[in-house]
Amino acid sequence: MKYIFIALAALFTCIASFAQQPVSHDSTYLMQDSVLIPTKSGIDISAVIVRKKVNISPLPVVLFYTTYYQGAGDAVFARRSADKDYVGVVAYTRGVRTDLARYMPFEHEGTDVYDIIDWISKQPWCDGKVAMFGGSYTGYAQWATVKNIHPALKTIVPQVAVMPGYDFPMENNVPLSHLLGWSNDNIYKNKPLSRSLPFDYFNSGIAYNKMDSLAGIQNPIFQNWLAHPAYDQYWKSMVPTPAEYSKINIPVLTTTGYYDGSQIGALEYFRQHNRYNKNANHYLVIGPYDHWGAQRRPSKNLMGYDIDSVAEVSMMDLAYDWLDYILKNKPKPVLLKDKVNFQVMGTNRWTHVPALQNVSNDTFTFYLDGEVLAVKKPSAKKANHQTVDFVDRENQHNYFTPEIIFDTLDASNGLIFTSAPFTNEFLINGSFAGNLFTTINKKDMDISLALYELRPDGKYFFLTRYVGRASYAKNNAIRQLLSPGKKESIPFANTRFVSKKVSAGSRLVILLNINKHPFEIINYGSGKPVAEETLQDAGEPLKIKWHNDSYIKIPVWKINEKVH
Numbered sequence: 001m002k003y004i005f006i007a008l009a010a011l012f013t014c015i016a017s018f019a020q021q022p023v024s025h026d027s028t029y030l031m032q033d034s035v036l037i038p039t040k041s042g043i044d045i046s047a048v049i050v051r052k053k054v055n056i057s058p059l060p061v062v063l064f065y066t067t068y069y070q071g072a073g074d075a076v077f078a079r080r081s082a083d084k085d086y087v088g089v090v091a092y093t094r095g096v097r098t099d100l101a102r103y104m105p106f107e108h109e110g111t112d113v114y115d116i117i118d119w120i121s122k123q124p125w126c127d128g129k130v131a132m133f134g135g136s137y138t139g140y141a142q143w144a145t146v147k148n149i150h151p152a153l154k155t156i157v158p159q160v161a162v163m164p165g166y167d168f169p170m171e172n173n174v175p176l177s178h179l180l181g182w183s184n185d186n187i188y189k190n191k192p193l194s195r196s197l198p199f200d201y202f203n204s205g206i207a208y209n210k211m212d213s214l215a216g217i218q219n220p221i222f223q224n225w226l227a228h229p230a231y232d233q234y235w236k237s238m239v240p241t242p243a244e245y246s247k248i249n250i251p252v253l254t255t256t257g258y259y260d261g262s263q264i265g266a267l268e269y270f271r272q273h274n275r276y277n278k279n280a281n282h283y284l285v286i287g288p289y290d291h292w293g294a295q296r297r298p299s300k301n302l303m304g305y306d307i308d309s310v311a312e313v314s315m316m317d318l319a320y321d322w323l324d325y326i327l328k329n330k331p332k333p334v335l336l337k338d339k340v341n342f343q344v345m346g347t348n349r350w351t352h353v354p355a356l357q358n359v360s361n362d363t364f365t366f367y368l369d370g371e372v373l374a375v376k377k378p379s380a381k382k383a384n385h386q387t388v389d390f391v392d393r394e395n396q397h398n399y400f401t402p403e404i405i406f407d408t409l410d411a412s413n414g415l416i417f418t419s420a421p422f423t424n425e426f427l428i429n430g431s432f433a434g435n436l437f438t439t440i441n442k443k444d445m446d447i448s449l450a451l452y453e454l455r456p457d458g459k460y461f462f463l464t465r466y467v468g469r470a471s472y473a474k475n476n477a478i479r480q481l482l483s484p485g486k487k488e489s490i491p492f493a494n495t496r497f498v499s500k501k502v503s504a505g506s507r508l509v510i511l512l513n514i515n516k517h518p519f520e521i522i523n524y525g526s527g528k529p530v531a532e533e534t535l536q537d538a539g540e541p542l543k544i545k546w547h548n549d550s551y552i553k554i555p556v557w558k559i560n561e562k563v564h
Contacts, residue, residue: 028052029082031075036098037091039115041108046097047116048090050078051125055085058127060154060327061120062086065113065145067093067105067137068186077134084320086327087125091116093137096187103187105137105221106164106238109144117145121152128152129327133319135159135255135295136262140238143269147244155326157319159255159295163265165235166476169225171264172468172494173476174446175531177519180211183221190217202518203393205535226531231476239269245276252282253322253336255315257289258345258464258498259302259404267431267497271356283336284356285318286497287311287343304403305461308348344427346501351429359429359499360555366419366508368436369548373419373508383439383545384415388514390524390538397516401450401462409452409460414513415546418454425504428453428463430555433493436512437547440488442525443481444471445542446515447490451554456505464496467515469523469530481527487547510552514542 030051036044051059062081066074069092078088094112095103117130130152132142139161146156162168169179177198184190193215194200201211209226212219228234240248252273256266263286273280288307289298297314300307313335324330335341338352340359353359366373369382388397398412409416432451446469453461471479473490482488502508516522523530526537 029079031078033075034097037116037119039094039112041094041111041115043094043102043112044098045094045112045116046092048075048078050075050082050088052082052085055082055087058125059085059087060129060131060323061089061126062323063089063091063113063117063120063130063132064134065091065093065109065116065132065138065141066134067096067141069096080316080320084324086323089120093141100188105183105187106140106144109141110147110238113141113145114148114150117150117152121150126152129154131155131157131323131327133157133159133323136162136291139262139266139295140164143239146248146250147240149248149250153250155251155253155323157253157255157322158266158269159315159319160257160260160262160291161254161266161269162262163268164238165228165231166268167262167265170229172466172492173229173231173472174467174469174515174523175208175226175229175521176261179225180215180219180222183219184212184215184217187221188217188219198518202522205393205538207532207534208521209531229529229531230472230479236477240272242272242276245273248273248277248280250281251326252280253285253319254282255285255294255318257287257291257294257298258496259288259290260294260496261291263496264494267356274355283322283339283341285313285315285335285341286499287313287350288345289315302404303401304405305345308343308345310348310350311343311345342429342497342499344429344499344501346503347427351499356430360557362556362558364554364556366417366510366552366554367548368415368417368510368512368546368550368552371415371417373417373510373552374548375419377551378548382548384548386415386514386544386546387541388413388445388516388544389541390516390522391535391541396518397448397513400519401465404462406460406462407458409509409511411511412513414448414511417510417512419508421456421505421507422502423504425501425559427499427501427557427559428554429499429557431493431495431497432464432466432552432554433495434491434550434552436490436492436550438470438488438490438550439485439545439547440482440525441484441540441543443484443527444469444523444525444530445482445544446470446521446523446530447492448511448513448515449492449552450511451552452509452511453500453502454507454509456503460509461500463500464498466492466495467520468492468494508554512546514544
């Protein structure tokens with residue numbers, strides 16, 4: 001009974017609040033700001049609602065659910081929907097614009113958004129149909145929502161959707177560099193972190209989980225995330241289970257990019273949905289886009305690379321074309337010729353296939369032998385030796401690619417492996433994988449593995465990168481420390497999809513390294529929780545043998561085979 005009273009009280013509060021909200025006097029729009037939408041938890045959600053005044057009949061509603069509050073400009077998302085003859089709603093994460101003490105990122109979207117949709121569906125301006133679109137955290141929220149689909153929800157368009165614990169705030173169990181800054185800047189709206197903070201962390205050798213103290217601002221989100229270094233149940237509970245994926249029967253459109261930081265999560269949702277629901281009505285669009293370009297309008301020049309003209313597709317326009325297709329029975333977007341649609345860099349064309357397994361027709365295997373990417377498994381057992389002295393703060397093992405195309409490759413104390421020139425052109429299509437065999441004198445390490453094309457003109461073209469923690473390589477949910485002095489296997493497969501034509505005369509290059517620089521967490525290899533390690537745990541230098549039976553596998557499409 002207490003639960004019912006709380007829900008009713010919240011409802012009445014919402015009705016009163018809605019009636020008291022200021023209404024825009026714009027001649028085109030009817031806009032209501034700071035509307036409080038009730039949830040069964042008794043905690044109201046702040047929202048903005050925009051309609052065109054000429055639309056007096058009920059319409060489908062497009063919900064943009066976000067964790068970011070940027071001010072009055074946020075209403076643009078709702079106005080854009082209103083301009084396309086929908087009702088536009090922007091709703092904010094629990095606590096945002098109300099009471100940040102209630103804010104808990106990722107933890108309540110599955111229930112809160114259901115209640116938001118339920119409320120929307122009962123309003124007189126709603127025709128009973130609701131859709132969701134948007135990227136990053138907003139993309140994640142849509143997947144949390146379909147764990148239990150409200151009957152009014154007819155489609156979702158998760159763009160560049162993060163998967164909590166899987167690709168944000170850590171990737172392959174390695175915390176991302178902006179782990180502290182994300183909540184400090186975007187949520188708490190604190191004074192921006194000092195630019196010297198990463199260097200202060202690096203030079204002082206303090207534990208990574210003391211970064212907020214070093215900045216002078218305690219950050220509970222930062223601390224909570226670091227307390228879950230494994231992909232454990234805390235993270236897994238936020239996204240659909242296999243049984244829930246099997247029941248997602250509404251149409252879905254996913255967009256992401258080859259250089260999107262959230263691509264790994266976006267593609268994992270796509271894979272899991274198709275794995276557990278054989279009839280999934282799910283389309284994927286991926287091209288040469290970064291995190292922004294894959295949800296808005298892509299830049300013609302991406303990090304120094306001029307994208308092909310056919311790739312200049314507005315993902316925002318595509319999203320609304322999709323919504324019109326589903327909600328208004330308009331034609332399906334012409335780009336969606338099949339379930340998987342990807343732009344092959346360097347060919348000025350899109351390719352369309354029915355499933356991810358159809359993107360390649362062959363696999364190139366290369367062994368990391370000496371300084372060579374060898375096509376045959378070496379008959380003689382050898383190893384490359386690498387030493388990383390964590391105590392030495394004068395030298396860094398840095399990974400940084402500000403541009404896609406550049407003249408020289410800085411090994412930065414890493415190892416470089418180069419293939420022979422290719423006699424025929426081919427396409428790299430898909431995500432590279434492999435297995436590293438190594439012997440080290442410590443219990444753990446964070447590995448960086450970057451893939452490049454070395455073109456005939458001598459320029460390097462950055463393709464993709466893997467970063468991962470060795471102790472989680474076999475199981476991202478359970479830490480398995482390495483045994484010092486024992487040859488270990490470190491498999492990896494969770495890398496970004498990329499598609500590009502590789503010209504005859506080009507080579508492939510791998511840069512293998514260990515993280516040791518100010519901008520990412522340092523794993524000292526002691527076996528303690530990495531976020532708690534300090535420079536005192538570094539001990540002797542990390543000594544690595546990279547055995548030459550280590551290999552990478554690169555999915556390709558041979559040009560002499562017909563492409564769909």
